[in-house]
Amino acid sequence: MQALTIRMKKTSLIRLKAATKLGALIGLLFVFMFSAGCQAKQIMISTQDEFAQAVKSAGPGDELVLKNGVWANFEMEFIGKGTERQPIILRAETKGQVILAGQSNLRLSGEHLLVTGLVFKDGYTPTNAVIEYRTDKDSVANHSRVTEVVIDNFNNPERYEDDKWVLLYGRNNRFDHNHLVGKRNKGVTLAVRLNTESSQNNHHRIDHNYFGPRPILGGNGGETLRIGTSHYSLTDSFTVVERNYFDRCDGELEIISNKSGKNIIRDNVFYESRGTLTLRHGNDNVISGNVFFGNGKHHTGGIRVINKRQTVTNNYLEGLTGYRLGGGFVIMNGVPNSPINRYHQVEDSVVRNNSMINVSHIQFAAGSDEERSAVPIRSEFTNNLIFSDGDKDVFSVFDDISGITFKDNVSTPFATQSIDSGVEYKKFELVRNSQGLLMPVAGTVAVGVDAGLTPISKDEVGVSWYEKAPSGAKFSGGNSHTVDSVADLLKSVRESNDGDLIVLNPGTYIVSRTFAINKALTFKGASPEDTILKFEKGTLFELQPQGSLKLESLTISGSESSDSAGNSVIRTVRRSMLTNYDLILDDVTVRDLDVNHSFNFLTVSKGTFADRISIQDSTFENITGHILPLNVESDDFGLYNAEYVVIERTSFKDIRGAVVDQYRGGTDESTFGPHLSLVESSFENVGNGKRNRTRSAVKLHGVQVADIEANRMLDSAGLIINHTVGQPKTKIVNNTFEDSGSFEVAELNSTKKDTAYVKNNTISVGEK
16 A cells, blocks of 8 residues: 555556646747747838838837838827837838938837937828827827937928927937928927926936038027927926037027027037027026037027026137127026016126137127126136127127126237136137137147147938038039120020029010029129119019029010009019028119109018028119018018128119118027118209109118118118117218108117217218
């Protein structure tokens, strides 16, 4: 019995061991099968439906691969949960060969997502962003990355319809090595949003991106990068913006608008960009190692300091011409007990070891007025290097700056010195080092930026497979076409390319259609006496998107135009236009625009904008309308129709309307323009027509820079100048008014008086 029991126990033990081995084998098989089932997959996607299905089933490590080609009207929602080691990837089959066109966008939410290789062009977003790190209000992306993506001129066709290109929500996201160029409509290029708790204290990283040219918008809303908004500006973001390249980002006054706390903006390059890196709202930010190359371009700025505990150190600024709030370096005044959306006082801030080389304006207590009366306190300006090729004082002081400690700064000497303590004035030389920066000769000056500061190059940012924006003049680089007849002229305009020159041999050309100008073209005659253009329709030239026009050495006559009111030699398209245009006249005669009333030289539409209108050495006579009525943005939103208007050595005779009627309404301070330069020109019987509602020969409303110099006014209406915003610079000097109205300057939104510089004008006894 005992032996039998022992044998049974042995048998049971053998069976138990066998069962255990079998269980282990089954377990191993299950693990193998589970692992095989969960192995990362590469899913080729050919249709939008396939994309939606792939997203639903995607797991850690999976790759969703969009096939090469144009994907039109594709609204992508990329939702998933990857892991740190195995993110879910959405990529192009070949980088740069997947084009998102039409009304397309990308929204992503979840964890550990990666997007790469896509191109957005030839369309615009149907929502408020092209790329958005959320799919709805409550579903954001965290620990996710968008890299090597291109957004190229992907703009809403309505210039002032607001959308953004990139919106960052969530936390711990990265946006890097991307290429963003040609944001033309209203709306920031890239914004970090803090409007929910899940997107605050976010620790995002924005790095190695190419922010390509952004043209002048002509209103507020043209920032390239914004971190936060005024409403959440006392919230910390902890965003790092580093090693990006800002190339000719000219949208508005603020290139970067920092509106939150504890951000780091370091080691970026700003190349020929109008505007400033602005610490607009938020405290405890660090600005270090940034390099600004202005190269003397108009309105290039540097750093503007507002708020508490800001640290600005080891930044290099060279060749910056900006002034006022867009200066090369600016410390602002604040508003006492400021509301959250205005200007908080500068307190406990440090500006140390920066180099400011040929920076035209370094301003302290800037913006001082009745509202902004809180001067900087408990702050320091130390160990900074200031160098100027001239002897004009680059420092400007607008209020009490005893709250700023100046110490151990070194500057080249100035003829007069507005800051007399804490700055050592002495001569020293600079040499350009291998990193491209001007540094003091070794052993001479021991302040300014660190000798090892190395600016990032354009080649190190963005993507390697997409060309970066070239520079070049609009009216150059093309071919030349010589014409003898209207047929040749029409053919040349139709077949020409951007930058081409059309040379009109002597003769009279009577044109029966309107030229559609959708490229930069130059029309050049032999002389105004020998080359005459007449036109039978109501308009000779229509400026369309991409169009710019230059006219040289010819005459334009309206004598053959249709007998209708409201004709014009040149008009813009009758809708909003994204691309800015140039209009240049040199040695041109314009006459006989009188077949009916209100015959303008130029007529513009709302939502159109000229970078430059230049008229030199030309003649205008016998015209029933206006020459340049740039007044259609009348909603008082800070918008306007032209940045620079230049009139030099030009005569105007028998003009019933105004030569210039330029309007910028509202009190917004986010733009530099409009600008007007009117010099060495003559007016005879100008502005006296009964339909001229301006009651003037020149009316400027809200023009921020006006130079009116050495002009002669005879039997003409006067000048009306209304100052509306900021610190306008109006100069009226050496003009003669004979039997004419003179000039009126009004301060509409300021108690300041006599802000215009007026000198040496002659007014006849018989003035009107």
